[in-house]
Amino acid sequence: MDELRSKLFYEQKNGYDLIDTAQRLEAENYAKAYMDYLNRSRTEREAVDNAIAMAQEQGFVPYVPGMPLEPGMKVYKNNRGKALILAVIGKRPLSEGAVIAGAHVDSPRLDLKQVTMYESDELCYFKTHYYGGIKKYQWVTIPLELHGVVALKSGELVQVCIGREADEPKFVITDLLPHLAQDQMKKTMAEGITGEGLNILIGSAPYADEGKDRVKLAVMSLLHDSYGITEEDFLSAELTAVPAFDVCEIGLDRSLIGGYGHDDRVCAFAELKAILELQIPEKTAVCILADKEETGSDGVSGMQSAAFDCFMEDLCQTQGVALRRCYENSFCLSADVSAAYDPLYPEVSDKRNGSKINYGMAVEKYTGARGKSGTSDASAEVVAYLRRLFAENGVVWQMGSLGKVDQGGGGTIAKFMAKRNIDTIDAGVPVLSMHAPFEVVSKFDCYMTYKGVLAAYQDK
Ligand code: MN
Ligand code: MN
Numbered sequence: 001m002d003e004l005r006s007k008l009f010y011e012q013k014n015g016y017d018l019i020d021t022a023q024r025l026e027a028e029n030y031a032k033a034y035m036d037y038l039n040r041s042r043t044e045r046e047a048v049d050n051a052i053a054m055a056q057e058q059g060f061v062p063y064v065p066g067m068p069l070e071p072g073m074k075v076y077k078n079n080r081g082k083a084l085i086l087a088v089i090g091k092r093p094l095s096e097g098a099v100i101a102g103a104h105v106d107s108p109r110l111d112l113k114q115v116t117m118y119e120s121d122e123l124c125y126f127k128t129h130y131y132g133g134i135k136k137y138q139w140v141t142i143p144l145e146l147h148g149v150v151a152l153k154s155g156e157l158v159q160v161c162i163g164r165e166a167d168e169p170k171f172v173i174t175d176l177l178p179h180l181a182q183d184q185m186k187k188t189m190a191e192g193i194t195g196e197g198l199n200i201l202i203g204s205a206p207y208a209d210e211g212k213d214r215v216k217l218a219v220m221s222l223l224h225d226s227y228g229i230t231e232e233d234f235l236s237a238e239l240t241a242v243p244a245f246d247v248c249e250i251g252l253d254r255s256l257i258g259g260y261g262h263d264d265r266v267c268a269f270a271e272l273k274a275i276l277e278l279q280i281p282e283k284t285a286v287c288i289l290a291d292k293e294e295t296g297s298d299g300v301s302g303m304q305s306a307a308f309d310c311f312m313e314d315l316c317q318t319q320g321v322a323l324r325r326c327y328e329n330s331f332c333l334s335a336d337v338s339a340a341y342d343p344l345y346p347e348v349s350d351k352r353n354g355s356k357i358n359y360g361m362a363v364e365k366y367t368g369a370r371g372k373s374g375t376s377d378a379s380a381e382v383v384a385y386l387r388r389l390f391a392e393n394g395v396v397w398q399m400g401s402l403g404k405v406d407q408g409g410g411g412t413i414a415k416f417m418a419k420r421n422i423d424t425i426d427a428g429v430p431v432l433s434m435h436a437p438f439e440v441v442s443k444f445d446c447y448m449t450y451k452g453v454l455a456a457y458q459d460k
Contacts, residue, residue: 047268086287091281094284099283100287100331107261114234117234118216131295141173266428267429284315354403361396368409394451
């Protein structure tokens with residue numbers, strides 16, 4: 001019976017039971033490199049800058065339309081500093097398709113409004129508008145740091161980063177003390193902290209003179225001294241407050257990684273690491289670090305933008321290939337995180353179909369909500385292809401799904417790739433506390449996701 005059972009039943013194993021010491025060590029080293037990247041990549045702009053620096057070290061050069069493309073050539077296209085496409089030209093022509101992996105490097109955060117600074121009762125604040133899906137109560141009483149750019153009228157771009165270094169000041173949104181919160185505590189968690197209430201405390205010491213807004217004047221003077229900016233310059237700024245937590249190991253066994261922005265820089269790094277290792281792939285390998293996924297992939301740096309098509313069309317043109325031919329023969333791994341099954345909240349999941357920590361790269365055939373609405377739903381054939389690919393390459397993987405039926409839902413860039421007539425499937429790292437200021441992933445799953453993307457890139 002045991003024999004028959006193991007032959008006929010689908011049984012999942014914990015990833016740690018499937019790898020040897022050498023692989024564990026490799027996963028450990030991989031995790032270290034990822035943690036370093038995540039620590040330095042707090043915004044999509046920083047994630048792109050750091051990716052370009054890593055790519056250049058491996059011989060990637062900026063793509064120039066019309067440049068000759070030999071197999072093994074490594075090029076990249078920087079989309080306005082906020083999204084990035086890298087490609088390694090394959091042996092086979094693009095008419096046979098490309099292997100694409102697409103992750104996003106934007107994460108939920110608090111963007112400063114354009115008229116952001118104000119003083120109230122001798123304390124100074126930044127007003128914010130949150131970006132992406134957040135539980136607002138999670139963003140108060142945690143240290144925040146400020147990142148982004150101020151674009152001056154002159155065309156000059158001023159880089160801002162305050163709070164990343166240990167000796168730099170941080171920022172915070174205050175909350176009521178429990179003693180006086182009895183009315184607040186009666187509200188729902190969605191209502192207890194409001195969007196308009198997410199104002200960041202940035203100063204308290206007044207300017208040594210008389211008049212109004214003395215604290216604001218003092219803070220603005222500091223900003224002017226450091227960055228040469230005035231209040232009007234905020235109108236053309238993209239400044240964002242992100243959690244000021246360092247990326248760190250979690251657990252006595254150090255098997256997990258805690259940090260801000262795993263979704264989806266954890267998959268972006270996996271793709272990046274994989275494409276940087278390629279020599280001459282069979283098919284052209286393409287790595288996308290997209291922006292704007294958390295707000296619906298709209299915008300010029302999101303995956304609904306034609307920026308990707310322009311880049312691919314340029315490559316195709318050089319080889320005398322029609323873009324539509326390339327697309328219909330291409331394959332895309334939409335590398336995005338999945339919601340890990342959380343034993344503390346079992347009620348929202350279907351345990352059989354949810355992804356689990358340490359069970360490997362999580363493949364989601366579909367996402368969406370309410371009867372699979374808004375998902376590209378990969379075909380059985382595409383899933384079968386991954387089963388074969390991962391089996392042949394020792395990639396530990398599992399199926400995943402976004403919660404139990406009718407519990408909620410969500411989406412990724414997958415449907416926008418499928419819309420281009422590209423076979424696409426979601427696969428990535430399971431995450432605990434997704435979209436929280438401090439998310440958790442497992443080293444094992446991170447490593448397996450990298451191996452999964454690498455296997456796709458290297459497939460014959
Ligand atoms: Mn995501
Ligand atoms: Mn997300």
